[in-house]
Amino acid sequence: MSGWQHFAIASAFFAGLTALFGKLGVAQINSNLATLIRTAVILGMTALIVAWRDEWEPLSKLSLRSVMFLILSAVATGLSWLFYYRALQLGPASQVAPVDKLSLVFVIILAWLFLGESLTWRTAAGGLLVLSGVLVLAKS
Incomplete structure (x- = not known):
């Protein structure tokens, strides 16, 4: 496994904990x-x-370009967290958590449209x- 894959698996694990702890919170x-x-805890x-x-x-x-995109990312993250x-x-x-994972489908489409990433059959x-x-x- 590559270095990024370890971080991605750790991210998925902690995202799972986020749903559990968030629901209780x-x-x-x-x-x-x-x-x-x-947000305050994450900032600190x-x-x-x-x-x-x-x-x-x-x-x-x-x-300036990086800061602008990070600000936009922060706004998107904040809205995502509020809705989540x-x-x-x-x-x-x-x-709720599986529906939130639709973000993957959105990322695939948006990365193809705006970042020029390839959209392979896989x-x-x-x-x-x-x-x-x-x-x-998510079906009730």
Whole structure:
């Protein structure tokens, strides 16, 4: 396995924990407040990691284009988390989490359209299988 694959598997595992802990966390708290608490913890944790690894960069070295896209990514992430926590508050985690994984299908399509990534038959078939799985798992 490549280095990126290890990180991707770890990400998937922690995303699974996110659904479980998130469902328990929003049981008695407003979902927007829950998202704020989560975001504050992530901010603090990430700042500690950057400080510990001495990875701070002067603002003058940052590319305006990169910062702009990171801001857009943050807005998209924030909206995703707000909707995800509200969905967890209203529905079962075992159905909300699979629907959230439709993001994979969106990534395949958007990466093909905007990043010029190839859309092979394997990628398309995998995306359709994910879509099929979501439909099966999320059906009430």
